[in-house]
Amino acid sequence: MEQTLVEVVTGIFQLQLPMPDSRLSSVSSYLAKTDEGCLLVDCGWDCDEAFDALALQLGEVGVSFSDLRYIAVTHLHRDHYGLVGRLLPRTQAELVIHEVDRGQIEDIYVCRETFVQEMDHWLQINGVPEDDRREMWKANLQGISLDTIAMPHRQVRGGEHLCLGGFDFEVIWTPGHSPGHICLYERSRRVLISGDHVLPAITPHVSMHIQSVGNPLLDYLASLHVVEALPVDVVLPAHEHVFYDLPRRAEEIRKHHVVRKSEIASVLGGVERTAFQIAMVLPWSTLSVAWADLALPHQHSAISETLAHLKLMLVEGTVTNAVRDGVVWYSLVKNHRASAA
Ligand SMILES: [Zn+2]
Numbered sequence: 149m150e151q152t153l154v155e156v157v158t159g160i161f162q163l164q165l166p167m168p169d170s171r172l173s174s175v176s177s178y179l180a181k182t183d184e185g186c187l188l189v190d191c192g193w194d195c196d197e198a199f200d201a202l203a204l205q206l207g208e209v210g211v212s213f214s215d216l217r218y219i220a221v222t223h224l225h226r227d228h229y230g231l232v233g234r235l236l237p238r239t240q241a242e243l244v245i246h247e248v249d250r251g252q253i254e255d256i257y258v259c260r261e262t263f264v265q266e267m268d269h270w271l272q273i274n275g276v277p278e279d280d281r282r283e284m285w286k287a288n289l290q291g292i293s294l295d296t297i298a299m300p301h302r303q304v305r306g307g308e309h310l311c312l313g314g315f316d317f318e319v320i321w322t323p324g325h326s327p328g329h330i331c332l333y334e335r336s337r338r339v340l341i342s343g344d345h346v347l348p349a350i351t352p353h354v355s356m357h358i359q360s361v362g363n364p365l366l367d368y369l370a371s372l373h374v375v376e377a378l379p380v381d382v383v384l385p386a387h388e389h390v391f392y393d394l395p396r397r398a399e400e401i402r403k404h405h406v407v408r409k410s411e412i413a414s415v416l417g418g419v420e421r422t423a424f425q426i427a428m429v430l431p432w433s434t435l436s437v438a439w440a441d442l443a444l445p446h447q448h449s450a451i452s453e454t455l456a457h458l459k460l461m462l463v464e465g466t467v468t469n470a471v472r473d474g475v476v477w478y479s480l481v482k483n484h485r486a487s488a489a
């Protein structure tokens with residue numbers, strides 16, 4: 149059989165698992181293969197195509213499900229966690245997830261009605277009109293339930309080590325993209341498995357929404373400092389391609405967020421707006437389309453991403469907000485208006 153998966157670092161293979169009907173064509177899982185068993189990082193979207201691709205690609209390097217000792221999920225998003233419920237019963241593996249993300253499994257994937265109600269309220273207080281909310285609801289409902297969920301055997305906090313056949317992966321807690329996001333760091337090989345925390349071209353989505361913990365963008369930027377301070381030669385991300393210059397990429401992402409905040413300040417000018425109104429007029433260049441042409445789930449993401457910036461700007465003192473008639477309105481703090489004009 150011809151082997152299609154790539155050994156990206158000696159002993160570590162990159163698996164490409166398809167994500168049908170997604171803007172991203174695939175998610176990359178990583179397999180550390182040793183004589184003592186294997187570690188799999190991330191599992192893919194919950195669909196037959198991903199499950200079959202996983203089984204096939206493991207088979208290409210002579211690995212069966214029963215060889216998996218650890219399954220580490222970098223975060224709870226469906227393209228990383230979705231398939232675990234189907235995979236885990238076929239293995240004797242220990243499932244590893246950060247304790248904060250573990251605490252949200254039922255909220256996201258099981259308590260569907262409550263989640264939808266809370267989401268509607270959250271959209272309402274951020275200025276989304278009723279008709280738009282109803283459509284966003286329907287679109288989001290399709291993406292938030294799983295037939296089978298799995299609970300971790302080991303909840304981690306960061307600092308733990310997953311050791312296997314000469315590999316020593318340290319768990320690094322990197323909240324931001326998800327509150328319980330983790331990276332795995334192999335110090336002796338100077339390798340970072342970065343999940344969705346740092347990607348080579350796409351700026352990782354950081355959002356403020358109903359289940360957010362803390363200040364997501366502030367946390368994200370702090371997490372970026374944590375990983376870029378590590379001696380790293382190779383970064384293995386969950387999307388796009390392997391890359392090497394982590395500090396340069398971290399700096400690009402930081403600059404993107406500085407630009408984004410100034411764009412929000414310009415949109416606000418001397419006017420009071422809701423997060424929805426701001427998101428509608430911001431450029432969404434990565435998607436290269438106007439607001440009206442964004443798919444509903446992407447409009448929802450755009451609002452929550454705008455809110456993550458606004459939350460940081462509140463802490464930094466550049467914007468302020470006020471609640472009127474159950475809706476949150478944002479405005480620039482007086483001495484920042486001149487620079488935004
Ligand atoms: Zn993600």
Ligand SMILES: [Zn+2]
Pocket residue numbers: 175225227228344386387
């Ligand atoms: Zn992802």
